[in-house]
Amino acid sequence: MTDDKRTRNIILTLVGIGIVAVGLYFVDSYGSTKLTQACALFAIWGIAAVSLNLINGVTGILSLGHHGFMLVGGYITALLILPDAGRERIASSARNQMNDFTLGLSISNGFRALGLDGLTTDDTLWVRFLIALFIGGLVAGLFGLLVGIPSLRLRGDYLAIVTFGFGEIIRLLASTRLFSPFTNGSLGFSGIPSGIGKSVWWTFLFLAITVAVMAKLKFSSHGRALQGIREDEIAAEAMGVNLARHKVLAFTLSAFFAGIAGGLWVSWLATARLDVFLFFLTFFFLVAISVGGTGSITGVLLGTALVVFVQQYGDPLERTYSVATWVIAGGALLIVAAAATLLYRNLKRSRPRLNAAVYVLLGLGAVGIIAGLVGPSMGYFAEDFRAFGMRRILLAVLLIVIMIFRPEGVMGRAEFSWSWLFRERRNEPTDEERAQDAWLSNPELNKQKNAAFSDKNVDDRTPDPRERDM
């Protein structure tokens, strides 16, 4: 890369960061609560999805236990920063499952013991929160280490099942008698300070750190080794990559950031309960990774944006409507699907432009719309209907559509960079290189030039080696 381009890229990056910062400022100051929360959720889930991408996308190990790591980080953060009022409420509750020792586990108490009373006020909550988050991340990383070790012996589907099992085990363990003093059993914690989890500044700061670490890792020697494991485990090992060390590294780092995301998430929710760390969480991240592009951090962030958008703004889909409305919507959807098929085929210039299936779709759509419009006046379709779980269905359908039309995801394996944006591809030959390529493939032209780079004249050798004296 020339210096000019480097300067340009630095300026563009600074401008980009500035634009994001201004955007965040406007969201923070003038955005609705819903928008602020959606942005914070995007950042939190982005951290989790990007960290899962390190295992699933970069190292190529299918892991389904990410919600377990988030739970560990989440509960530890919650326990460590729970305000004294919340502790008293738990202590006085009839269903208290904690003991005096675990009730006393808080960063505030730690500071008091050290004589740092100044750090126990509400103004300095962020200090305690950061410490709690870091501890939560570390313990989650430890769990990642524990899960990473069996990953050394297992591959593919079997490993996926093991990680899924681990995720569920962690969740169920949290409700057992052994751990309920730390988690307050199935009641969990409520009244967790949500100042940081709902602040776009804090969450985006953590997202930026996560993305920076993951991107730097991906494009370092270690990241290349991890990608080598994804591409071909046997070849990577035969090229000197220590499989055990690198897989465990991927699991541990990924779990650390998942723990951070978990801590931020309980803050966003203001509660830590077992039913917010279900497998569905991992499912959302998997959708984000698959839709965006496996292994591409940019793609994962795009995918997360989509998932969060559907989750946060998809609630009209789950309201109550009359059946007629649903029938009309279904008909319209079929027509849109037919139109999209036509458009796609036109763009790709593939196969017959119109075929029976498209006509059937159009016909069914038209029938649906007419039936929906006419039905109510004839006494049909008047009842109300509420589609629970429509958002998840929508995400699943989106995943299917992406898998059919662009199985590598929106970004594929590409990452965002300024030279990517300006289409400065290094892997396409320049005119000079094309000319070079031409003489390489032309035996007449390259006779002397071959000799030039090999230092040996190829034509000098004995025609048949078997005639030579050995």
Place this chain on the structure above:
Amino acid sequence: MAMLEISNINKSFGGLQAITGLNLDVNEGEIVSVIGPNGAGKTTFFNLITGVYQPDSGDIRFEGDSLLGLKPNQVVDRGVARTFQNLRLFTNLSVLDNVLIPQHHKLKGNWLASVLRLPSYRRQEKLMREKALEKLAFFGPRLMSFRLHQPVYVLSYANRRRTEMARAMATDAKLLLLDEPSAGMNPKETEEVTQIIKRMRDEGGYTILLVEHKMNLVGEISDRVAVFDYGQKIAEGSYQDVVNDPKVVEAYLGKRSDESEDAESEDEEGEAARESA
């Protein structure tokens, strides 16, 4: 003392004796070829040296130290690297990345140094890139310039073979095991590979042990040839001696008698079993 000393190794997969009592020495700076009919145990032999399999008995010593019990990546650390008969490149990564990954095992410093791009890491990364270019330069301009940044899946078959050889060289191994380096190449490309292997020894200073089926390549570059059949070494010596050895002719072409048919059918069974193992 020979660089690689293989003494009396045995390997069986269930009831199938893949390698029986095999001895072979490779001296520093030699090019030694291993030939033999399909299913003779050549690839198993490579897998035993590189730690993919462990021999049932016997010893494999490299520069005096035993390689037994080492994992493939530890064998690479000792200085033995290989190429694969069926290409095993990192298909979605660029040519340059493919040649950088084998240098990772020499990297000093942990992942944090890599993430933070500490000066020590930057220096090593620069050296790694220089070495990658140096190894790719063995193949002339074929893998240079824009090709460096192309993913391997767009390369021609011959270029993939070249990348695989460059990748093995980049591990900094002293001994390279080449498993059919010219498989699937046309005569002109085979000739080029022959020259490259010679230059790998003469200019690169590598010792080379190769498995090959193309006799003109074997005859041209080998200092010594070992012939395997049914997991045993049936002949060893110069190319001239070996190709005229009646046992070798028999292994390849069969005996002029009725018994040869039985031998052939057994050979096929053995090959199938070895492949499945």
